[in-house]
Amino acid sequence: MAAAIALAALAGGGVGAGAVALTHDDATTATITTTVAAGGTTNVANDTLSVGQIAKATTKKVVEIDATTSSGSSSFPFGQGNGSSSAEGTGFVYDAKGDIVTNEHVVADASSLTVKFSDGSTYKATLVGKDPSTDIAVIHVNAPASKLSPLTLADSSNVSVGDGVVAIGNPFGLDGTVTTGIVSALGREISAPDQTPIEGAIQTDAAINHGNSGGPLLDMKGRAIGITSQIQSEGGGNDGVGFAVPSNTVRTIVAQLVSSGSAQHALLGVTPANAGNGVKVSVVEKGSAAADAGLKAGDVITGVDTTQVVSPAQLRAIIAGHKPGDKITITVRRGAGMQTFQATLGTRS
Numbered sequence: 001m002a003a004a005i006a007l008a009a010l011a012g013g014g015v016g017a018g019a020v021a022l023t024h025d026d027a028t029t030a031t032i033t034t035t036v037a038a039g040g041t042t043n044v045a046n047d048t049l050s051v052g053q054i055a056k057a058t059t060k061k062v063v064e065i066d067a068t069t070s071s072g073s074s075s076f077p078f079g080q081g082n083g084s085s086s087a088e089g090t091g092f093v094y095d096a097k098g099d100i101v102t103n104e105h106v107v108a109d110a111s112s113l114t115v116k117f118s119d120g121s122t123y124k125a126t127l128v129g130k131d132p133s134t135d136i137a138v139i140h141v142n143a144p145a146s147k148l149s150p151l152t153l154a155d156s157s158n159v160s161v162g163d164g165v166v167a168i169g170n171p172f173g174l175d176g177t178v179t180t181g182i183v184s185a186l187g188r189e190i191s192a193p194d195q196t197p198i199e200g201a202i203q204t205d206a207a208i209n210h211g212n213s214g215g216p217l218l219d220m221k222g223r224a225i226g227i228t229s230q231i232q233s234e235g236g237g238n239d240g241v242g243f244a245v246p247s248n249t250v251r252t253i254v255a256q257l258v259s260s261g262s263a264q265h266a267l268l269g270v271t272p273a274n275a276g277n278g279v280k281v282s283v284v285e286k287g288s289a290a291a292d293a294g295l296k297a298g299d300v301i302t303g304v305d306t307t308q309v310v311s312p313a314q315l316r317a318i319i320a321g322h323k324p325g326d327k328i329t330i331t332v333r334r335g336a337g338m339q340t341f342q343a344t345l346g347t348r349s
Contacts, residue, residue: 048220054166055178058222060118061151062215064170065089065102065125065139067110090169090215091115092151092224094138094254101254102214103229103245104130104137105193115141118176129257132194133265134249134320135229137214138257151216154223156246157307157321159183159202167206167228167242169215181206187313190230190243200317201243202226208242217244226250248321256323266322266345270295272312278302278333279315293343295332302338303331319345
């Protein structure tokens with residue numbers, strides 16, 4: 001499913017801002033990508049904690065990642081000279097086996113990985129798998145069980161604009177930095193390391209900077225609603241606009257990476273367009289899940305399973321939160337009537 005990406009002016013140039021990957025490295029500048037806005041809505045439950053309570057409960061579940069890369073690697077595109085370079089990022093404990101979740105751009109092409117826990121202990125890590133299309137990676141450490149307290153992933157579809165959030169990470173190497181803010185917008189589209197659009201990104205005004213990459217964006221129950229991945233900035237620093245890959249995408253991709261070391265992406269097989277109250281199907285790909293289900297050009301998709309669909313970006317985000325082979329129910333307005341179709345999602349090449 002194609003998605004247009006609006007180009008933004010790069011830092012230091014004309015008017016506008018670029019979305020900047022958040023890996024911190026003393027000898028490089030950040031990778032510049034681009035972003036475009038979309039929309040979305042939902043709700044979140046009560047029973048919130050204070051920022052202090054969240055920090056106390058979750059900081060030990062967040063780790064610093066040091067990725068050493070040989071000179072000339074694509075992870076450091078602006079040149080390093082001779083020898084090796086070290087970039088710092090953030091990650092969080094995914095399970096009690098020692099799997100750590102982070103951004104793909106933190107560990108891409110690293111020749112050596114080290115994980116540092118909040119108590120200062122360090123362990124060598126190995127790569128489990130990475131997915132440049134969603135900027136998600138999993139690494140593994142053989143650490144004692146006492147250090148491996150997994151962070152809970154929330155359902156990112158239940159997040160609303162205005163919800164309080166907490167970010168924990170290692171900006172500029174400052175371990176365990178805690179910042180807070182709100183969800184500023186939903187349904188944003190950011191660009192992955194391979195230039196694939198990442199749908200459904202969460203925008204926040206919580207202060208995040210280089211080195212926060214791969215760290216959790218938490219709701220006020222201390223659950224991860226996303227991975228902080230990019231900032232939008234004219235000068236390369238935090239200007240109050242950050243983006244996180246949503247936890248539902250994280251859950252789907254990480255499960256695949258842990259299981260097989262690679263990830264596949266679900267495909268419905270339609271070209272969507274705005275339709276006001278729903279999403280119009282402009283094109284149905286031959287042999288796709290949509291074609292097999294019976295969708296036709298001109299249909300207006302109004303819902304997937306129990307979720308009302310209001311924009312192409314939201315539809316893409318819903319599909320991105322599934323894996324190939326998942327079965328979904330699609331509600332369609334066709335002519336004057338409403339119909340439902342059952343589709344088995346295919347695989348995006």
